[in-house]
Each structure stands twice: as C-alpha cells, then as structure tokens.
Amino acid sequence: MSTDVQRKGRIVFLDLDDTLYKKSTGFARCVSQRISQYMSEILHIENADVKSVELYHQYGTTLTGLLENVNFIPLVFLTHA
Secondary structure, eight states, X not given: XXXXXXXXXXXXXXXXXXSSSOGGGOHHHHHHHHHHHHHHHTSOOTTHHHHHHXXXXXXXXXXXXXXXXXXXXXXXXXXXX
16 A cells, blocks of 8 residues: 555545435446546546446446456546546
8 A cells, every 4th residue: 555545544435336325416427427537538448438337247346347457556546436
C-alpha cells in the first residue's frame, strides 16, 4: 500500500447493489458511469460501457474482470470510481 494512502486515511469500499442507496438516488448509475469513464479515458478501452457490463457479468464485478485482463493500478481505479 502506498505511504500516501496510509497518511491520508483508510479507503472504504461499499457494496453498491441498492442495499445502502435506493435506486432512485442514481448513485449506482453515477458509479457505473465513472467506471466506464475510467476504462475509456485512462485504460483506453473502446466501448467501455459495454465492456464494463460484460466484465461485471463474467467476473461478478468490473474490477475483478479488469484485474484478470488488464495491467493497471487498482488503487487508482478505486479513487477514480
């Protein structure tokens, strides 16, 4: 873990399956858009919206799918999304 992260505090990663936030808040949709934006702009993945959903269905989470298929730094993904 980066010492910068250790100094700034802890990272909290919450389950976003509409358990904590009602679907009507748009929170999950916003996170999905940020994930697709990261995949497109940072990882240069074409059709990131579609690829994100494919990875989600194949691996259970988009992050797991990216970890299996792409060389990147997960902490940067988590801070972006």
